[in-house]
Amino acid sequence: MNAFVKLVNIYEAYGYSVQTGLSPLHFPGHSWADIPFTYFIADEKRAAKGGGIAIAEIYFLDALFSHYRPKNIFVVGNAFGWSTLALSILNPDARVVAIDACPRPEEEEGIRLTNQIASDFDLNLIAVNARSPEQVAEVARIHLDGAIDFAFIDGGHTNEQQNLDFGAIKPVAAEDCVYLFHDVINFMLLESFTKIIQETPSLEGHVLFRTPSGMAIGFPQSMKPLIGEAIHAFSEPDAQVQSLLETGRNNITAQRNGNGSKS
Numbered sequence: 001m002n003a004f005v006k007l008v009n010i011y012e013a014y015g016y017s018v019q020t021g022l023s024p025l026h027f028p029g030h031s032w033a034d035i036p037f038t039y040f041i042a043d044e045k046r047a048a049k050g051g052g053i054a055i056a057e058i059y060f061l062d063a064l065f066s067h068y069r070p071k072n073i074f075v076v077g078n079a080f081g082w083s084t085l086a087l088s089i090l091n092p093d094a095r096v097v098a099i100d101a102c103p104r105p106e107e108e109e110g111i112r113l114t115n116q117i118a119s120d121f122d123l124n125l126i127a128v129n130a131r132s133p134e135q136v137a138e139v140a141r142i143h144l145d146g147a148i149d150f151a152f153i154d155g156g157h158t159n160e161q162q163n164l165d166f167g168a169i170k171p172v173a174a175e176d177c178v179y180l181f182h183d184v185i186n187f188m189l190l191e192s193f194t195k196i197i198q199e200t201p202s203l204e205g206h207v208l209f210r211t212p213s214g215m216a217i218g219f220p221q222s223m224k225p226l227i228g229e230a231i232h233a234f235s236e237p238d239a240q241v242q243s244l245l246e247t248g249r250n251n252i253t254a255q256r257n258g259n260g261s262k263s
């Protein structure tokens with residue numbers, strides 16, 4: 001079964017309605033930074049604060065792992081388990097470990113639910129209440145069988161925290177580890193991503209403009225034959241990015257001056 005369809009089925013089976021993949025244009029008054037992402041509704045309330053990855057981002061993961069098969073996957077930011085489960089479903093032979101600092105009871109419930117689903121569906125994963133950067137090395141040592149091959153960083157959304165997350169994972173990661181960062185564009189984390197790539201000569205960096213959060217990925221050249229095509233397919237060419245940004249700025253100026261057009 002398709003990974004996204006399987007995920008929706010799973011959460012519904014545990015009594016949650018899934019809200020995901022909506023367009024900001026269809027729901028005026030909602031934030032563009034919120035509405036495309038994934039939430040779990042029970043008793044008309046969101047079960048967790050942190051939104052899960054968008055449908056297009058699951059589609060990206062599906063593409064990324066079509067040839068590339070990491071063995072040890074580490075996730076910072078479990079929330080309600082959506083991306084942790086997606087990574088496990090897409091990599092059935094991998095061990096997946098996810099941490100969440102659990103600032104609220106909702107994330108603790110997310111840890112419990114993720115582990116319950118893992119047990120019920122025989123998925124090789126564990127979610128742990130732990131904080132990055134302090135507990136990354138310890139959790140990886142206890143729960144993984146070897147160095148981290150793929151890291152998904154979706155925890156605290158500040159430049160400082162993203163640096164700390166990467167800095168904690170790198171020493172316990174394999175040489176050819178691939179690092180995927182969520183929300184880099186939406187939460188203005190490019191400064192940290194650029195610094196990470198500049199200071200890590202072994203990594204090549206790409207911003208994945210074709211993902212709703214503006215994910216970014218760092219990977220060694222040696223991985224290019226396995227993941228290069230997927231990364232290319234989810235990256236907008238630089239010239240098109242610049243042209244779109246410029247057209248957008250011109251449209252805003254024209255609208256402010258009262259002569260905007262629809263196209």
Ligand SMILES: C[S@@+](CC[C@H](N)C(=O)[O-])C[C@H]1O[C@@H](n2cnc3c(N)ncnc32)[C@H](O)[C@@H]1O
Nearest residue numbers: 050052053077079082083100101131132155156
């Ligand atoms: C956006 S949510 C993660 C969503 C999740 N990756 C998904 O797609 O379903 C961010 C999560 O990171 C957790 N978090 C924030 N700072 C953290 C830290 N320093 N260490 C571990 N978890 C953290 C928050 O509690 C929150 O649940």
